[in-house]
Amino acid sequence: DSGVTQTPKHLITATGQRVTLRCSPRSGDLSVYWYQQSLDQGLQFLIQYYNGEERAKGNILERFSAQQFPDLHSELNLSSLELGDSALYFCASSVGVGLAQEQYFGPGTRLTVT
Amino acid sequence: GDSVTQMEGPVTLSEEAFLTINCTYTATGYPSLFWYVQYPGEGLQLLLKATKADDKGSNKGFEATYRKETTSFHLEKGSVQVSDSAVYFCALKTSYDKVIFGPGTSLSVIP
Numbered sequence: 001d002s003g004v005t006q007t008p009k010h011l012i013t014a015t016g017q018r019v020t021l022r023c024s025p026r027s028g029d030l031s032v033y034w035y036q037q038s039l040d041q042g043l044q045f046l047i048q049y050y051n052g053e054e055r056a057k058g059n060i061l062e063r064f065s066a067q068q069f070p071d072l073h074s075e076l077n078l079s080s081l082e083l084g085d086s087a088l089y090f091c092a093s094s095v096g097v098g099l100a101q102e103q104y105f106g107p108g109t110r111l112t113v114t
Numbered sequence: 115g116d117s118v119t120q121m122e123g124p125v126t127l128s129e130e131a132f133l134t135i136n137c138t139y140t141a142t143g144y145p146s147l148f149w150y151v152q153y154p155g156e157g158l159q160l161l162l163k164a165t166k167a168d169d170k171g172s173n174k175g176f177e178a179t180y181r182k183e184t185t186s187f188h189l190e191k192g193s194v195q196v197s198d199s200a201v202y203f204c205a206l207k208t209s210y211d212k213v214i215f216g217p218g219t220s221l222s223v224i225p
Contacts, residue, residue, distance in 0.1 A: 002157065002159070004157075033213065042215065042216075042218065043158075043215040043218070044215075045212060045213050045214065048211055055211055056210055056211040056212050090157055092158075097211050098211075099144075099145065099146040099208075099209060100146055100165045101207075102148075103160065104160070105150075105157035105158040105159065106157050107157045108157050
């Protein structure tokens with residue numbers, strides 16, 4: 001158990017809908033990362049927050065947005081969902097920022113868009 | 115741009131065989147390098163890391179050395195066990211905090 005929690009575990013929704021994925025980092029970790037894992041794209045970095053502020057951005061679509069709240073939990077919002085958004089979404093956390101920081105991954109949320 | 119290339123497998127080995135999973139990278143500057151492991155139905159777990167050239171990361175019998183001259187970070191284990199069956203990801207982290215993962219290598223160890 002990494003100490004990172006993600007809810008829900010599974011989510012099934014229809015095209016065009018909007019969903020929110022939630023992540024609680026390990027106690028004491030200030031940095032949160034979001035990743036998308038799919039069979040065709042592999043593991044893709046989406047976005048990182050540090051202490052409430054956006055710090056790094058990867059291959060995140062405009063239909064997706066995220067935020068980190070004062071209690072340090074983070075939410076990833078996915079809107080106008082398409083079939084291709086079906087994937088595993090992972091959250092990870094680390095104590096701070098920097099090259100050597102280790103990330104601890106949550107168990108993931110499996111999103112299925114029908 | 116920055117990228118990670120690793121052998122995709124799947125790799126199938128007998129128990130107690132020697133394991134090598136190749137990983138090479140392209141990056142500007144001096145990234146940190148990581149190996150993560152993903153067991154079926156679980157999230158990724160950090161296996162080992164190296165933060166500068168010639169550093170050797172090691173954990174649970176796995177080793178990898180950061181080779182700047184060959185831009186490589188190959189994962190090795192002298193004697194694999196059935197419990198090592200998983201998907202292994204090589205990753206780099208840049209100074210901008212972006213983390214780039216390789217495609218993953220699936221390993222199956224048979225008794």
